Amino acid sequence: QVQLVESGGGLVQAGGSLRLSCAASGRTFSSYFMGWFRQAPGKEREFVAVISWSGGSTDYVDSVKGRFTISRDNAKNTVYLQMNSLKPEDTAVYYCAAKRRFYSAIASSYDYWGQGTQVTVSS
Numbered sequence: 592q593v594q595l596v597e598s599g600g601g602l603v604q605a606g607g608s609l610r611l612s613c614a615a616s617g618r619t620f621s622s623y624f625m626g627w628f629r630q631a632p633g634k635e636r637e638f639v640a641v642i643s644w645s646g647g648s649t650d651y652v653d654s655v656k657g658r659f660t661i662s663r664d665n666a667k668n669t670v671y672l673q674m675n676s677l678k679p680e681d682t683a684v685y686y687c688a689a690k691r692r693f694y695s696a697i698a699s700s701y702d703y704w705g706q707g708t709q710v711t712v713s714s
Contacts, residue, residue: 592701595661595687599708600708603677607712611672613687615704621665624690627672628698629683629710638696639685641670662686677712685710 599611613625626641638650640661649661660673670687685708690700695701 593620593623593689595641595689595705597685597705597708598685598687600710602711602713605677605679605712606712607677608673608675609677609710611674611685611687611708611710613670614673615668615687615689617668620668620689622691623651624692624694625661625663625670626688626690626695626701627661627670628686628688629697630686630707631683634683636686637683638698641694642670643694644692648663650692652695652696659710667703677710679714680711681710682712683702683710684708704713 593641594616609707627639628636630636641672642661658676687701687705690701
């Protein structure tokens with residue numbers, strides 16, 4: 592069983608930066624692909640970024656490429672999402688998720704989810 596807790600959200604002006612953290616519990620944390628998703632009111636949950644167990648492979652939704660960076664520190668059981676040049680359309684609840692072994696951008700394929708952290712970007 593894996594438990595995920597997000598933190599680092601808040602209110603930021605357009606063009607600003609935030610770093611989200613996802614603290615994970617579980618002895619097998621390093622065996623999971625870790626993803627970030629987001630969901631705005633009235634919209635479906637959207638894939639944002641994913642990172643392999645080793646950190647050697649990453650992928651991002653096109654709208655955040657060049658602005659967001661996902662990373663992980665397996666020794667600390669923590670995944671990060673550095674968000675730069677934030678835009679109002681980035682406003683959403685951001686969720687950390689874990690999926691065993693295989694990459695996926697599909698939210699329903701992930702096994703574990705955090706409670707989410709609100710990111711609000713003002714214009």
